[in-house]
Amino acid sequence: MAPQQVSRSAWFVQGEAALGSPANRNFISNAGFVVTPAGVVVIDALGSPALARELLQEIARITPLPVTHVIVTHYHADHVYGLQEFRRRGARILAQRGALEYLHSETAAARLAASRVDLAPWIDAQTQLVTPDEWIDGARELVVGGTRLQLQPVGPAHTPEDLVVYLPAERVLFAGDIVFRGRVPFVGQADSRHWIASLDLLLRFDADAVLPGHGPRSDSARADLQLTRDYLAYLRETMGAAARDMDPFDEAYARTDWSRFEHLPLFKAANRMNAYNTYLLMERQQK
Numbered sequence: 366m367a368p369q370q371v372s373r374s375a376w377f378v379q380g381e382a383a384l385g386s387p388a389n390r391n392f393i394s395n396a397g398f399v400v401t402p403a404g405v406v407v408i409d410a411l412g413s414p415a416l417a418r419e420l421l422q423e424i425a426r427i428t429p430l431p432v433t434h435v436i437v438t439h440y441h442a443d444h445v446y447g448l449q450e451f452r453r454r455g456a457r458i459l460a461q462r463g464a465l466e467y468l469h470s471e472t473a474a475a476r477l478a479a480s481r482v483d484l485a486p487w488i489d490a491q492t493q494l495v496t497p498d499e500w501i502d503g504a505r506e507l508v509v510g511g512t513r514l515q516l517q518p519v520g521p522a523h524t525p526e527d528l529v530v531y532l533p534a535e536r537v538l539f540a541g542d543i544v545f546r547g548r549v550p551f552v553g554q555a556d557s558r559h560w561i562a563s564l565d566l567l568l569r570f571d572a573d574a575v576l577p578g579h580g581p582r583s584d585s586a587r588a589d590l591q592l593t594r595d596y597l598a599y600l601r602e603t604m605g606a607a608a609r610d611m612d613p614f615d616e617a618y619a620r621t622d623w624s625r626f627e628h629l630p631l632f633k634a635a636n637r638m639n640a641y642n643t644y645l646l647m648e649r650q651q652k
């Protein structure tokens with residue numbers, strides 16, 4: 366885990382382009398941090414407590430200042446299982462209120478139980494879901510040591526609680542999983558129509574650098590936003606037509622031309638499920 370410096374005060378560590386496994390310690394997502402004169406603001410907590418401790422060690426090499434805040438871009442396991450390590454050290458945790466329902470859901474509990482098996486020993490009985498100290502309800506500013514950060518809710522998109530963080534002085538955008546850089550996103554149960562609207566919201570920030578939740582930093586913000594947007598739009602277009610014509614999913618999937626996206630990492634792992642979820646979504650939306 367080697368922090369990469371993005372601008373004067375912004376850094377990030379980059380997870381692997383893979384599914385979570387004991388071999389990669391669930392290091393499959395990125396975390397960012399902003400070093401201010403009064404402390405460090407971390408964006409996302411990584412996928413296991415061990416990874417969070419390693420990130421804290423890396424931060425300590427860069428500055429003796431403590432982590433004062435952790436901002437959660439969304440409550441997916443690979444971004445939040447490290448939170449407890451930051452809380453233990455007194456950091457204040459912020460997230461968008463849309464996560465409230467998920468945090469107390471059976472889905473979240475089941476996911477954690479499964480992770481304790483699938484990701485052992487990195488996720489164990491001591492690993493807990495951490496409730497934020499402060500819920501974010503709308504766009505707001507966080508100022509630490511004179512450094513201004515803009516917190517912008519953009520959900521529901523990838524999740525109900527999507528939140529992005531913008532450092533205007535250095536034009537760096539921490540985009541969470543709204544933007545996938547050079548890979549196929551996991552659509553899950555997300556409503557891609559809202560997601561597309563959120564991507565349009567991000568295009569309003571005049572970012573030079575975009576740090577996505579997965580994959581390398583981008584200095585071509587517009588092209589990356591566009592790729593995710595085009596992929597989602599293509600799923601809606603092709604699967605929407607199939608649902609409308611009541612074509613069976615398997616036939617529609619086999620017939621669809623995926624050549625524009627099939628070279629992207631995680632296409633094989635994610636595309637079929639993304640298409641299927643979109644097919645079901647479009648069926649529901651047409652009723």
Ligand SMILES: [Zn+2]
Nearest residue numbers: 394441542578
């Ligand atoms: Zn993620």
